[in-house]
Amino acid sequence: MLTRRLSLFATLALSLLLVSGVQAADTVRLATTTSTYNSGLLDYLLPKFEEDHPYQIQVIPVGTGKALRLGRDGDVDLVLTHAPAAEKAFVDADYGVEPHGVMYNDFVIVGPSDDPAGIDGGDDATSAFAAVADQGATFISRGDDSGTDKKEKHLWAEAGVTPDFEGFRAAGQGMGEVLKMASELQGYTLTDRGTWLAMKDKLDLEIMVEGDTALFNPYQVILVNPERYDGLNTQGARALAEWLISDEGQDLIDAFRLNDKALFHASAGEKVDPTSAVHESD
Template sequence: MLKRRLSLLAIAAVTAMLATGAQAAEIIRLATTTSTYNSGLLDYLLPKFEQDHPYQIQVIPVGTGKALRLGRDGDVDLVLTHAPAAEKAFVDAGYGVEPHGVMYNDFVIVGPSDDPAGIKGGDDAVKALATLADKNATFVSRGDDSGTNKKENHLWKAAGVTPDFSNYKAAGQGMGAVLKMTSELQGYTLTDRGTWLAMKDNLDLSILVEGDTKLFNPYQVILVNPERYKNLNTEGARALAQWLISDEGQTLIDAFRLKGKVLFHASAGEAVDPSKAVGAN
Protein backbone atom coordinates (compact mmCIF):
# COMPACT_ATOMS: atom_id res chain seq x y z
CA MET A 1 0.00 0.00 0.00
CA LEU A 2 2.81 2.39 0.89
CA LYS A 3 4.55 1.79 -2.45
CA ARG A 4 1.26 2.29 -4.30
CA ARG A 5 0.60 5.51 -2.38
CA LEU A 6 4.08 6.77 -3.26
CA SER A 7 3.55 5.88 -6.92
CA LEU A 8 0.29 7.77 -6.97
CA LEU A 9 1.97 10.74 -5.32
CA ALA A 10 4.75 10.60 -7.91
CA ILE A 11 2.23 10.52 -10.76
CA ALA A 12 0.38 13.44 -9.21
CA ALA A 13 3.62 15.38 -8.89
CA VAL A 14 4.54 14.78 -12.54
CA THR A 15 1.03 15.74 -13.64
CA ALA A 16 1.26 18.94 -11.63
CA MET A 17 4.62 19.74 -13.17
CA LEU A 18 3.26 19.21 -16.69
CA ALA A 19 0.25 21.37 -15.92
CA THR A 20 2.49 24.10 -14.55
CA GLY A 21 4.63 23.90 -17.67
CA ALA A 22 1.55 24.24 -19.87
CA GLN A 23 0.37 27.23 -17.90
CA ALA A 24 3.84 28.77 -18.13
CA ALA A 25 3.57 29.02 -21.92
CA GLU A 26 2.88 32.68 -22.54
CA ILE A 27 0.01 33.74 -24.77
CA ILE A 28 0.66 35.74 -27.94
CA ARG A 29 -2.47 37.51 -29.17
CA LEU A 30 -2.47 37.70 -32.97
CA ALA A 31 -5.15 39.64 -34.85
CA THR A 32 -5.19 38.59 -38.47
CA THR A 33 -7.37 38.44 -41.53
CA THR A 34 -9.93 35.77 -42.24
CA SER A 35 -7.97 34.81 -45.36
CA THR A 36 -4.97 33.53 -43.39
CA TYR A 37 -7.39 31.66 -41.12
CA ASN A 38 -9.89 30.26 -43.65
CA SER A 39 -7.17 29.09 -46.02
CA GLY A 40 -5.66 26.82 -43.38
CA LEU A 41 -2.29 28.61 -43.46
CA LEU A 42 -2.23 29.38 -39.74
CA ASP A 43 -3.24 25.84 -38.78
CA TYR A 44 -0.22 24.73 -40.81
CA LEU A 45 2.30 27.33 -39.60
CA LEU A 46 1.61 28.11 -35.96
CA PRO A 47 1.98 24.61 -34.42
CA LYS A 48 5.48 24.51 -35.93
CA PHE A 49 6.33 27.77 -34.17
CA GLU A 50 4.78 26.68 -30.87
CA GLN A 51 6.68 23.39 -30.97
CA ASP A 52 10.02 25.22 -30.65
CA HIS A 53 9.02 28.28 -28.63
CA PRO A 54 7.52 28.75 -25.14
CA TYR A 55 4.40 30.46 -26.44
CA GLN A 56 0.81 29.66 -27.33
CA ILE A 57 -0.80 31.78 -30.01
CA GLN A 58 -4.35 33.05 -29.61
CA VAL A 59 -5.63 33.84 -33.10
CA ILE A 60 -8.34 36.47 -33.59
CA PRO A 61 -9.46 36.19 -37.25
CA VAL A 62 -11.24 39.39 -38.29
CA GLY A 63 -11.15 41.87 -41.14
CA THR A 64 -8.04 44.02 -41.48
CA GLY A 65 -9.86 47.14 -40.28
CA LYS A 66 -10.94 45.44 -37.07
CA ALA A 67 -7.52 43.83 -36.60
CA LEU A 68 -5.88 47.24 -36.74
CA ARG A 69 -8.47 48.65 -34.32
CA LEU A 70 -7.65 45.85 -31.88
CA GLY A 71 -4.03 46.87 -32.23
CA ARG A 72 -4.83 50.55 -31.68
CA ASP A 73 -6.69 49.62 -28.49
CA GLY A 74 -3.84 47.46 -27.21
CA ASP A 75 -6.01 44.34 -27.21
CA VAL A 76 -3.53 42.25 -29.22
CA ASP A 77 0.23 41.92 -29.38
CA LEU A 78 0.67 42.00 -33.16
CA VAL A 79 -1.30 42.02 -36.40
CA LEU A 80 -0.94 40.19 -39.72
CA THR A 81 -2.96 42.11 -42.29
CA HIS A 82 -3.24 43.02 -45.98
CA ALA A 83 -4.12 46.68 -46.52
CA PRO A 84 -0.91 48.67 -47.15
CA ALA A 85 -2.40 52.17 -46.86
CA ALA A 86 -4.20 51.39 -43.59
CA GLU A 87 -1.09 49.67 -42.24
CA LYS A 88 1.05 52.70 -43.06
CA ALA A 89 -1.41 54.94 -41.24
CA PHE A 90 -1.34 52.54 -38.27
CA VAL A 91 2.46 52.75 -38.06
CA ASP A 92 2.67 56.49 -38.81
CA ALA A 93 0.22 57.21 -35.98
CA GLY A 94 2.51 55.40 -33.56
CA TYR A 95 0.29 52.39 -32.92
CA GLY A 96 2.46 49.87 -34.75
CA VAL A 97 6.20 49.22 -34.89
CA GLU A 98 8.58 46.97 -36.79
CA PRO A 99 6.48 46.30 -39.91
CA HIS A 100 7.72 43.49 -42.14
CA GLY A 101 6.45 42.17 -45.43
CA VAL A 102 5.71 38.46 -45.06
CA MET A 103 4.01 37.13 -48.19
CA TYR A 104 1.58 37.91 -50.98
CA ASN A 105 -1.13 36.37 -53.10
CA ASP A 106 -3.77 38.00 -55.27
CA PHE A 107 -7.46 38.78 -55.53
CA VAL A 108 -9.82 37.42 -58.16
CA ILE A 109 -13.37 38.24 -59.22
CA VAL A 110 -15.66 35.23 -59.15
CA GLY A 111 -19.21 34.74 -60.35
CA PRO A 112 -21.66 32.37 -62.07
CA SER A 113 -20.17 30.06 -64.66
CA ASP A 114 -22.66 31.28 -67.29
CA ASP A 115 -21.57 34.87 -66.48
CA PRO A 116 -24.71 36.86 -67.39
CA ALA A 117 -22.80 40.15 -67.06
CA GLY A 118 -20.20 39.08 -69.63
CA ILE A 119 -16.94 39.81 -67.76
CA LYS A 120 -15.40 36.35 -68.09
CA GLY A 121 -11.84 36.11 -69.38
CA GLY A 122 -10.91 39.71 -68.71
CA ASP A 123 -7.83 40.86 -66.83
CA ASP A 124 -8.97 44.42 -66.07
CA ALA A 125 -10.65 44.45 -62.65
CA VAL A 126 -11.71 48.11 -62.86
CA LYS A 127 -13.42 47.59 -66.21
CA ALA A 128 -15.12 44.44 -64.88
CA LEU A 129 -16.59 46.26 -61.88
CA ALA A 130 -17.79 49.11 -64.07
CA THR A 131 -19.58 46.54 -66.26
CA LEU A 132 -21.19 44.87 -63.23
CA ALA A 133 -22.50 48.22 -62.00
CA ASP A 134 -23.73 49.22 -65.47
CA LYS A 135 -25.65 45.95 -65.80
CA ASN A 136 -26.92 46.07 -62.21
CA ALA A 137 -25.51 42.60 -61.60
CA THR A 138 -25.80 41.05 -58.17
CA PHE A 139 -22.58 41.87 -56.34
CA VAL A 140 -21.95 40.75 -52.77
CA SER A 141 -19.45 42.89 -50.87
CA ARG A 142 -17.89 41.99 -47.56
CA GLY A 143 -18.79 45.47 -46.35
CA ASP A 144 -16.72 44.93 -43.21
CA ASP A 145 -13.72 47.26 -43.57
CA SER A 146 -11.49 44.24 -44.22
CA GLY A 147 -8.46 44.34 -46.49
CA THR A 148 -10.60 42.77 -49.21
CA ASN A 149 -13.29 45.40 -48.69
CA LYS A 150 -10.67 48.17 -48.84
CA LYS A 151 -9.32 46.75 -52.10
CA GLU A 152 -12.84 46.53 -53.52
CA ASN A 153 -13.58 50.15 -52.58
CA HIS A 154 -10.33 51.26 -54.20
CA LEU A 155 -11.33 49.48 -57.42
CA TRP A 156 -14.82 51.05 -57.42
CA LYS A 157 -13.21 54.48 -56.99
CA ALA A 158 -10.82 53.78 -59.87
CA ALA A 159 -13.83 52.80 -61.98
CA GLY A 160 -15.56 56.09 -61.13
CA VAL A 161 -18.49 54.15 -59.65
CA THR A 162 -20.35 54.67 -56.40
CA PRO A 163 -21.59 51.15 -55.61
CA ASP A 164 -25.17 52.03 -54.78
CA PHE A 165 -26.91 50.13 -57.59
CA SER A 166 -29.89 48.11 -56.42
CA ASN A 167 -28.24 44.68 -56.65
CA TYR A 168 -25.17 45.67 -54.65
CA LYS A 169 -25.29 43.92 -51.29
CA ALA A 170 -22.98 44.72 -48.35
CA ALA A 171 -22.95 41.60 -46.20
CA GLY A 172 -20.84 42.74 -43.24
CA GLN A 173 -19.42 39.20 -43.13
CA GLY A 174 -16.11 37.38 -43.53
CA MET A 175 -14.89 36.01 -46.84
CA GLY A 176 -16.19 32.48 -46.32
CA ALA A 177 -19.72 33.65 -45.57
CA VAL A 178 -19.66 36.07 -48.51
CA LEU A 179 -18.58 33.36 -50.94
CA LYS A 180 -21.41 31.11 -49.77
CA MET A 181 -23.91 33.95 -50.12
CA THR A 182 -22.58 34.84 -53.58
CA SER A 183 -22.92 31.23 -54.68
CA GLU A 184 -26.49 31.01 -53.40
CA LEU A 185 -27.47 34.25 -55.13
CA GLN A 186 -25.47 33.42 -58.28
CA GLY A 187 -23.85 36.81 -58.03
CA TYR A 188 -20.31 38.21 -58.22
CA THR A 189 -17.73 39.08 -55.60
CA LEU A 190 -14.08 39.92 -55.02
CA THR A 191 -12.13 37.32 -53.03
CA ASP A 192 -8.56 36.54 -52.10
CA ARG A 193 -7.33 33.52 -54.01
CA GLY A 194 -6.43 31.57 -50.87
CA THR A 195 -9.96 31.51 -49.45
CA TRP A 196 -11.33 30.79 -52.92
CA LEU A 197 -9.10 27.74 -53.31
CA ALA A 198 -10.03 26.52 -49.86
CA MET A 199 -13.78 26.71 -50.59
CA LYS A 200 -14.28 26.45 -54.35
CA ASP A 201 -15.29 22.78 -54.39
CA ASN A 202 -18.40 23.65 -52.38
CA LEU A 203 -19.38 26.68 -54.43
CA ASP A 204 -21.24 27.08 -57.70
CA LEU A 205 -18.91 29.84 -58.91
CA SER A 206 -15.94 30.28 -61.25
CA ILE A 207 -13.01 32.67 -61.51
CA LEU A 208 -13.95 35.22 -64.15
CA VAL A 209 -11.31 37.96 -63.82
CA GLU A 210 -7.70 37.50 -62.73
CA GLY A 211 -4.18 38.56 -63.62
CA ASP A 212 -4.52 42.32 -63.10
CA THR A 213 -1.57 43.77 -61.16
CA LYS A 214 -4.12 45.96 -59.35
CA LEU A 215 -5.28 42.74 -57.66
CA PHE A 216 -1.89 42.23 -55.97
CA ASN A 217 -2.40 41.37 -52.28
CA PRO A 218 0.60 41.79 -49.92
CA TYR A 219 0.58 40.87 -46.22
CA GLN A 220 2.55 42.53 -43.41
CA VAL A 221 3.21 41.62 -39.80
CA ILE A 222 3.35 44.57 -37.37
CA LEU A 223 3.98 44.67 -33.62
CA VAL A 224 1.71 46.82 -31.47
CA ASN A 225 3.76 49.64 -29.96
CA PRO A 226 4.81 48.61 -26.42
CA GLU A 227 5.37 52.26 -25.48
CA ARG A 228 1.62 52.78 -25.63
CA TYR A 229 0.51 49.74 -23.65
CA LYS A 230 2.12 47.92 -20.74
CA ASN A 231 0.16 44.65 -20.95
CA LEU A 232 1.64 43.47 -24.26
CA ASN A 233 3.66 40.33 -24.84
CA THR A 234 6.11 42.17 -27.07
CA GLU A 235 8.87 39.62 -26.60
CA GLY A 236 6.61 36.84 -27.82
CA ALA A 237 5.17 38.97 -30.61
CA ARG A 238 8.65 39.82 -31.85
CA ALA A 239 9.68 36.16 -31.69
CA LEU A 240 6.69 35.20 -33.87
CA ALA A 241 7.22 38.05 -36.33
CA GLN A 242 10.91 37.24 -36.71
CA TRP A 243 10.09 33.57 -37.18
CA LEU A 244 7.59 34.38 -39.95
CA ILE A 245 10.24 36.31 -41.89
CA SER A 246 13.05 33.85 -41.10
CA ASP A 247 14.31 31.32 -43.62
CA GLU A 248 12.32 28.63 -41.83
CA GLY A 249 9.06 30.57 -41.79
CA GLN A 250 9.43 31.72 -45.38
CA THR A 251 10.22 28.22 -46.61
CA LEU A 252 7.12 26.88 -44.85
CA ILE A 253 4.93 29.60 -46.36
CA ASP A 254 6.17 28.73 -49.85
CA ALA A 255 5.68 25.02 -49.17
CA PHE A 256 2.05 25.37 -48.07
CA ARG A 257 -0.34 23.76 -50.54
CA LEU A 258 -4.06 23.27 -50.68
CA LYS A 259 -5.30 20.69 -53.17
CA GLY A 260 -1.93 20.95 -54.87
CA LYS A 261 -2.15 24.73 -55.28
CA VAL A 262 0.21 27.39 -53.93
CA LEU A 263 -1.78 29.87 -51.86
CA PHE A 264 0.86 32.32 -50.64
CA HIS A 265 4.29 33.43 -51.83
CA ALA A 266 6.91 34.36 -49.22
CA SER A 267 8.25 37.88 -49.72
CA ALA A 268 10.30 38.93 -46.68
CA GLY A 269 13.45 40.90 -47.41
CA GLU A 270 12.78 41.46 -51.09
CA ALA A 271 11.16 44.05 -53.30
CA VAL A 272 8.09 42.21 -54.55
CA ASP A 273 7.14 42.63 -58.18
CA PRO A 274 3.32 42.93 -58.26
CA SER A 275 3.22 40.91 -61.49
CA LYS A 276 4.44 37.90 -59.50
CA ALA A 277 1.03 37.72 -57.87
CA VAL A 278 -0.60 36.98 -61.21
CA GLY A 279 -1.87 33.43 -61.42
CA ALA A 280 -0.64 32.39 -57.96
CA ASN A 281 -1.28 28.73 -58.66
Protein backbone atom coordinates in the same frame (compact mmCIF):
# COMPACT_ATOMS: atom_id res chain seq x y z
CA MET B 1 -5.14 19.38 -38.10
CA LEU B 2 -5.42 21.67 -35.18
CA THR B 3 -8.62 23.67 -35.39
CA ARG B 4 -8.82 27.27 -34.21
CA ARG B 5 -12.49 28.02 -34.66
CA LEU B 6 -13.65 30.20 -31.82
CA SER B 7 -16.53 28.74 -29.86
CA LEU B 8 -19.04 30.93 -28.09
CA PHE B 9 -17.24 30.19 -24.85
CA ALA B 10 -13.88 31.15 -26.32
CA THR B 11 -15.33 34.35 -27.76
CA LEU B 12 -16.74 35.34 -24.37
CA ALA B 13 -13.44 34.48 -22.71
CA LEU B 14 -11.61 36.59 -25.25
CA SER B 15 -13.93 39.52 -24.56
CA LEU B 16 -13.21 39.27 -20.86
CA LEU B 17 -9.50 39.06 -21.59
CA LEU B 18 -9.55 42.20 -23.72
CA VAL B 19 -11.58 44.10 -21.13
CA SER B 20 -9.46 43.07 -18.18
CA GLY B 21 -6.12 43.52 -19.91
CA VAL B 22 -4.91 40.36 -18.12
CA GLN B 23 -2.78 38.05 -20.23
CA ALA B 24 -0.84 34.88 -19.52
CA ALA B 25 2.89 35.41 -20.01
CA ASP B 26 3.12 32.61 -22.58
CA THR B 27 0.12 33.77 -24.66
CA VAL B 28 0.59 35.86 -27.79
CA ARG B 29 -2.52 37.56 -29.17
CA LEU B 30 -2.48 37.72 -32.95
CA ALA B 31 -5.15 39.74 -34.77
CA THR B 32 -5.24 38.66 -38.38
CA THR B 33 -7.43 38.51 -41.44
CA THR B 34 -10.14 36.00 -42.15
CA SER B 35 -8.24 35.11 -45.33
CA THR B 36 -5.22 33.73 -43.45
CA TYR B 37 -7.65 31.92 -41.15
CA ASN B 38 -10.10 30.50 -43.71
CA SER B 39 -7.33 29.35 -46.04
CA GLY B 40 -5.95 27.01 -43.38
CA LEU B 41 -2.52 28.69 -43.41
CA LEU B 42 -2.46 29.42 -39.68
CA ASP B 43 -3.60 25.91 -38.76
CA TYR B 44 -0.58 24.74 -40.74
CA LEU B 45 2.01 27.26 -39.51
CA LEU B 46 1.31 27.96 -35.86
CA PRO B 47 1.61 24.44 -34.41
CA LYS B 48 5.09 24.28 -35.95
CA PHE B 49 6.02 27.54 -34.23
CA GLU B 50 4.54 26.42 -30.92
CA GLU B 51 6.50 23.14 -30.99
CA ASP B 52 9.79 25.03 -30.66
CA HIS B 53 8.79 28.16 -28.74
CA PRO B 54 7.35 28.69 -25.22
CA TYR B 55 4.29 30.55 -26.49
CA GLN B 56 0.70 29.75 -27.35
CA ILE B 57 -0.80 31.83 -30.14
CA GLN B 58 -4.32 33.10 -29.61
CA VAL B 59 -5.69 33.87 -33.07
CA ILE B 60 -8.34 36.57 -33.47
CA PRO B 61 -9.59 36.33 -37.09
CA VAL B 62 -11.26 39.58 -38.12
CA GLY B 63 -11.11 42.00 -41.02
CA THR B 64 -7.96 44.09 -41.40
CA GLY B 65 -9.72 47.24 -40.19
CA LYS B 66 -10.83 45.52 -36.97
CA ALA B 67 -7.39 43.91 -36.53
CA LEU B 68 -5.70 47.31 -36.72
CA ARG B 69 -8.24 48.79 -34.31
CA LEU B 70 -7.46 46.02 -31.82
CA GLY B 71 -3.80 46.91 -32.22
CA ARG B 72 -4.53 50.61 -31.87
CA ASP B 73 -6.33 49.91 -28.59
CA GLY B 74 -3.52 47.72 -27.26
CA ASP B 75 -5.78 44.66 -27.14
CA VAL B 76 -3.44 42.41 -29.16
CA ASP B 77 0.31 41.93 -29.36
CA LEU B 78 0.74 41.94 -33.13
CA VAL B 79 -1.24 42.01 -36.37
CA LEU B 80 -0.94 40.18 -39.69
CA THR B 81 -2.91 42.13 -42.28
CA HIS B 82 -3.17 43.03 -45.97
CA ALA B 83 -4.03 46.69 -46.49
CA PRO B 84 -0.81 48.64 -47.19
CA ALA B 85 -2.23 52.16 -46.86
CA ALA B 86 -3.99 51.40 -43.57
CA GLU B 87 -0.90 49.62 -42.25
CA LYS B 88 1.30 52.62 -43.11
CA ALA B 89 -1.07 54.93 -41.25
CA PHE B 90 -1.00 52.52 -38.27
CA VAL B 91 2.81 52.61 -38.15
CA ASP B 92 3.08 56.33 -38.90
CA ALA B 93 0.81 57.07 -35.92
CA ASP B 94 3.15 55.02 -33.69
CA TYR B 95 0.57 52.33 -32.94
CA GLY B 96 2.70 49.72 -34.69
CA VAL B 97 6.43 49.03 -34.91
CA GLU B 98 8.78 46.71 -36.78
CA PRO B 99 6.64 46.10 -39.90
CA HIS B 100 7.82 43.27 -42.14
CA GLY B 101 6.52 41.96 -45.43
CA VAL B 102 5.70 38.28 -45.01
CA MET B 103 3.99 37.00 -48.15
CA TYR B 104 1.65 37.84 -50.98
CA ASN B 105 -1.06 36.37 -53.13
CA ASP B 106 -3.64 38.12 -55.27
CA PHE B 107 -7.31 38.91 -55.44
CA VAL B 108 -9.61 37.46 -58.06
CA ILE B 109 -13.15 38.32 -59.15
CA VAL B 110 -15.42 35.29 -59.11
CA GLY B 111 -18.95 34.87 -60.35
CA PRO B 112 -21.60 32.51 -61.77
CA SER B 113 -20.92 30.45 -64.86
CA ASP B 114 -23.69 32.16 -66.86
CA ASP B 115 -21.79 35.46 -66.30
CA PRO B 116 -24.58 38.03 -66.80
CA ALA B 117 -22.08 40.91 -66.73
CA GLY B 118 -19.95 39.37 -69.49
CA ILE B 119 -16.62 39.69 -67.68
CA ASP B 120 -15.30 36.12 -67.89
CA GLY B 121 -11.72 35.89 -69.09
CA GLY B 122 -10.90 39.53 -68.44
CA ASP B 123 -7.78 40.92 -66.81
CA ASP B 124 -8.98 44.47 -66.04
CA ALA B 125 -10.61 44.62 -62.62
CA THR B 126 -12.00 48.16 -62.88
CA SER B 127 -13.63 47.45 -66.26
CA ALA B 128 -15.16 44.30 -64.78
CA PHE B 129 -16.56 46.24 -61.82
CA ALA B 130 -18.02 48.84 -64.19
CA ALA B 131 -19.67 46.09 -66.24
CA VAL B 132 -21.21 44.47 -63.15
CA ALA B 133 -22.67 47.83 -62.11
CA ASP B 134 -23.90 48.63 -65.64
CA GLN B 135 -25.82 45.35 -65.71
CA GLY B 136 -27.12 45.76 -62.16
CA ALA B 137 -25.83 42.23 -61.53
CA THR B 138 -25.70 40.73 -58.07
CA PHE B 139 -22.47 41.61 -56.27
CA ILE B 140 -21.79 40.52 -52.68
CA SER B 141 -19.47 42.92 -50.85
CA ARG B 142 -17.60 42.17 -47.64
CA GLY B 143 -18.70 45.55 -46.25
CA ASP B 144 -16.63 44.95 -43.11
CA ASP B 145 -13.63 47.30 -43.41
CA SER B 146 -11.37 44.33 -44.12
CA GLY B 147 -8.37 44.48 -46.43
CA THR B 148 -10.53 42.92 -49.14
CA ASP B 149 -13.24 45.51 -48.51
CA LYS B 150 -10.69 48.32 -48.77
CA LYS B 151 -9.42 46.90 -52.06
CA GLU B 152 -12.98 46.59 -53.35
CA LYS B 153 -13.80 50.20 -52.46
CA HIS B 154 -10.66 51.33 -54.28
CA LEU B 155 -11.69 49.40 -57.40
CA TRP B 156 -15.20 50.91 -57.36
CA ALA B 157 -13.65 54.36 -57.12
CA GLU B 158 -11.23 53.61 -59.96
CA ALA B 159 -14.18 52.42 -62.05
CA GLY B 160 -16.04 55.66 -61.31
CA VAL B 161 -18.90 53.71 -59.75
CA THR B 162 -20.86 54.44 -56.58
CA PRO B 163 -21.88 50.93 -55.49
CA ASP B 164 -25.56 51.53 -54.93
CA PHE B 165 -26.86 49.68 -57.98
CA GLU B 166 -29.74 47.21 -57.73
CA GLY B 167 -27.71 44.05 -57.29
CA PHE B 168 -25.20 45.36 -54.74
CA ARG B 169 -25.33 43.69 -51.31
CA ALA B 170 -23.04 44.53 -48.36
CA ALA B 171 -22.79 41.45 -46.16
CA GLY B 172 -20.67 42.65 -43.23
CA GLN B 173 -19.19 39.16 -43.08
CA GLY B 174 -15.85 37.40 -43.49
CA MET B 175 -14.56 36.05 -46.77
CA GLY B 176 -15.82 32.51 -46.32
CA GLU B 177 -19.38 33.60 -45.60
CA VAL B 178 -19.36 36.09 -48.48
CA LEU B 179 -18.25 33.40 -50.91
CA LYS B 180 -21.06 31.14 -49.72
CA MET B 181 -23.57 33.97 -50.18
CA ALA B 182 -22.28 34.76 -53.66
CA SER B 183 -22.60 31.09 -54.58
CA GLU B 184 -26.14 30.80 -53.22
CA LEU B 185 -27.28 34.04 -54.89
CA GLN B 186 -25.27 33.43 -58.07
CA GLY B 187 -23.53 36.76 -57.77
CA TYR B 188 -20.05 38.17 -58.17
CA THR B 189 -17.55 38.98 -55.44
CA LEU B 190 -13.92 39.91 -54.87
CA THR B 191 -11.90 37.33 -52.94
CA ASP B 192 -8.31 36.64 -52.05
CA ARG B 193 -7.04 33.65 -54.00
CA GLY B 194 -6.10 31.70 -50.88
CA THR B 195 -9.64 31.56 -49.50
CA TRP B 196 -10.99 30.87 -52.99
CA LEU B 197 -8.71 27.87 -53.46
CA ALA B 198 -9.59 26.57 -50.00
CA MET B 199 -13.34 26.75 -50.69
CA LYS B 200 -13.90 26.57 -54.45
CA ASP B 201 -14.87 22.89 -54.56
CA LYS B 202 -17.88 23.69 -52.36
CA LEU B 203 -18.99 26.72 -54.40
CA ASP B 204 -20.97 27.14 -57.62
CA LEU B 205 -18.71 29.94 -58.85
CA GLU B 206 -15.81 30.39 -61.26
CA ILE B 207 -12.89 32.81 -61.59
CA MET B 208 -13.95 35.59 -63.94
CA VAL B 209 -11.06 38.09 -63.76
CA GLU B 210 -7.46 37.62 -62.62
CA GLY B 211 -3.95 38.82 -63.34
CA ASP B 212 -4.49 42.59 -63.08
CA THR B 213 -1.65 44.24 -61.13
CA ALA B 214 -4.37 46.16 -59.26
CA LEU B 215 -5.31 42.82 -57.65
CA PHE B 216 -1.90 42.29 -56.02
CA ASN B 217 -2.33 41.41 -52.32
CA PRO B 218 0.68 41.75 -49.94
CA TYR B 219 0.63 40.82 -46.24
CA GLN B 220 2.63 42.42 -43.40
CA VAL B 221 3.24 41.49 -39.78
CA ILE B 222 3.46 44.44 -37.36
CA LEU B 223 4.12 44.52 -33.62
CA VAL B 224 1.91 46.71 -31.47
CA ASN B 225 4.03 49.48 -29.97
CA PRO B 226 5.00 48.44 -26.41
CA GLU B 227 5.76 52.05 -25.47
CA ARG B 228 2.06 52.89 -25.74
CA TYR B 229 0.53 50.07 -23.70
CA ASP B 230 1.21 48.04 -20.59
CA GLY B 231 0.77 44.28 -20.53
CA LEU B 232 1.78 43.46 -24.09
CA ASN B 233 3.70 40.26 -24.75
CA THR B 234 6.18 41.97 -27.04
CA GLN B 235 8.84 39.31 -26.52
CA GLY B 236 6.48 36.59 -27.72
CA ALA B 237 5.10 38.75 -30.52
CA ARG B 238 8.60 39.49 -31.78
CA ALA B 239 9.50 35.82 -31.62
CA LEU B 240 6.51 34.96 -33.82
CA ALA B 241 7.14 37.82 -36.27
CA GLU B 242 10.82 36.92 -36.59
CA TRP B 243 9.93 33.26 -37.13
CA LEU B 244 7.44 34.15 -39.89
CA ILE B 245 10.15 36.02 -41.80
CA SER B 246 12.90 33.49 -41.02
CA ASP B 247 14.08 30.96 -43.58
CA GLU B 248 12.04 28.28 -41.78
CA GLY B 249 8.83 30.30 -41.73
CA GLN B 250 9.24 31.48 -45.30
CA ASP B 251 9.94 27.95 -46.56
CA LEU B 252 6.82 26.69 -44.80
CA ILE B 253 4.68 29.45 -46.33
CA ASP B 254 5.96 28.54 -49.79
CA ALA B 255 5.39 24.85 -49.11
CA PHE B 256 1.76 25.31 -48.03
CA ARG B 257 -0.47 23.70 -50.64
CA LEU B 258 -4.12 22.92 -51.13
CA ASN B 259 -4.98 20.53 -53.94
CA ASP B 260 -1.37 20.90 -55.13
CA LYS B 261 -1.71 24.67 -55.48
CA ALA B 262 0.30 27.32 -53.63
CA LEU B 263 -1.96 29.72 -51.75
CA PHE B 264 0.69 32.23 -50.65
CA HIS B 265 4.18 33.21 -51.78
CA ALA B 266 6.81 34.16 -49.20
CA SER B 267 8.26 37.65 -49.64
CA ALA B 268 10.24 38.62 -46.53
CA GLY B 269 13.14 40.89 -47.40
CA GLU B 270 12.00 41.23 -51.01
CA LYS B 271 10.60 44.19 -52.86
CA VAL B 272 7.94 42.36 -54.82
CA ASP B 273 6.92 43.79 -58.19
CA PRO B 274 3.19 43.16 -58.66
CA THR B 275 3.69 43.03 -62.43
CA SER B 276 5.77 39.89 -61.98
CA ALA B 277 3.80 38.32 -59.11
CA VAL B 278 2.67 34.78 -59.70
CA HIS B 279 -0.98 34.36 -60.60
CA GLU B 280 -1.98 30.72 -60.62
CA SER B 281 -5.21 29.94 -62.43
CA ASP B 282 -7.33 27.12 -61.11
